[in-house]
Amino acid sequence: MKRIYVNEKWCLGCHLCEYNCAFANSGMKNMADALKGKPIYPRIHIEGDEKIAYAVSCRHCTDPICVKSCIAGALSVRDGVIRIDRERCVGCLTCILVCPYGALAVGETGVMQKCELCLQNACGEPACVRGCPNHAIVYEER
């Protein structure tokens, strides 16, 4: 299965992936309308310091503890992809408690959100990968 990976050597820490992610999942046509002057809620985030940076998003673990811990049955695995049913999520944050990668976060509406590889939005391919200026983020089989 293809997953998102980041090459630390090439990541500039520019945070563009965060903006592209938030835009792709906004459902809006224009990036400025979607993001300008608002707090953004990306499903990928940059960590590191001035020298080293890398992006973190859901690893789509083969043995996902978030799915096993969700109190609402809102997280599930379909074809290897960890999906979230945001209608079921009640925002208890148990997935934040258990994810070893810190890959889930509270979205704008108070329920959780996570990377679903842009399969659930109109982007067609992961927006973070497509928009990465240094090709540090890749979408591939490993």
Added chain:
Amino acid sequence: MAEYVIIGNGVAAVGCIEGIRSVDRATPIAVISEETHPVYGRPLISYYLEGKSKPEKMNYRPANFYEANNCRVLYGRRAVSIDREAKSVLLDDGSALPYTAVCVATGSSPFVPPIPGLETVPARFSFMTLDDALALEKAIGRDSRVLIVGAGLIGLKCAEGLRARVGSIAVCDLAPRVLSSILDDTCAAMMQERLEANGIRLMLGDTVAEFNGGHAVMKSGAVVDFDVLVMAVGVRANTALVKDIGGEVNRGILVDARMRTSLPDLYAAGDCTEGMDASLGARRVLAILPNAYLQGHAAGVNMAGGREVFDKAIPMNSIGFFGLHAITAGSYFGPDEGGELYEEKGDGFLKRLFTRDGLLTGYILIGQVERAGIYTALIRERVPLNTVNFELLKKAPTLFAYSQNQRRNMLGGVV
């Protein structure tokens, strides 16, 4: 025909079914369900009262779950005993289910202390099951005065769920602080403030001495008049089925890391068990949903002839009240037990990291809980703190605290 028998139909049972089916697709599974609902997320009942969930959204698995996993569910049935000689589970309707292996996933029951006059209270409830929540919902009205005995996770989630739907809520607890099982004094005070700011009246260090109808006389002498009573003092593991046939039982059914009880072909999982707490290094009842699933899964795999060890159980909770979230995990050792504490406090947030012998053993986060799982993993995996940048982790949970090599393993391949 002999089949796998699961006694109970909660989240541990789901783990067990999925565990069995990861090894054995064929042998039928019988699930004995005292409740007449398909499995639902029990902790959702307070969200239901609050209007954040609905019964149809509370189902823990899709509608075809049992069928797709070749399970038959015996709704409204109760297991009364296990016959080890005949290898069968006896039900309350007199029937017997022959088994190849059994998983006891009977959960826990509310503990109701024998307070004088309790039987004179006309509207009294527990708050464990969906049926409890539905019955409670019928009993309340806009002006109801609700008294909740117990300021633990169950009592306070009930209070939050009811707050906008009733006239007043008072919660009492013999402990001097709220959430005494997961929070220390400082942290509890912060949560208490939030609860009180939202109209929950707390009476701590006090409990009911005597009931007389809708009238409670407290130990302190105070008097509380109420319309609806919720008893949420605590729970007891349902251990009788195993205890009755000589299985080892303490506060819960004793299980090893493969979820075996002391008796052959008898496994147990979930709130009814007492297993090893990896953060404490001792046995403990860990009645939390993730452990129920993980224990159930391990039980299922082992029942079906596979091999799965679950030895990373730790206490962990994520709980919020009126928008203030607390995430806690592990064990908090005091200085007298060789523990050390790192603390940070600010406006609306609090962080306590507990370390001992070079390991993170526990933490409490209130208000700022982002990426808490990075801390949880340090506890579960017993990561030596001298292999990570703990100074950085004190500031915030981040994978940057790991070495580049470790990080490459975490982020650079399939995990």
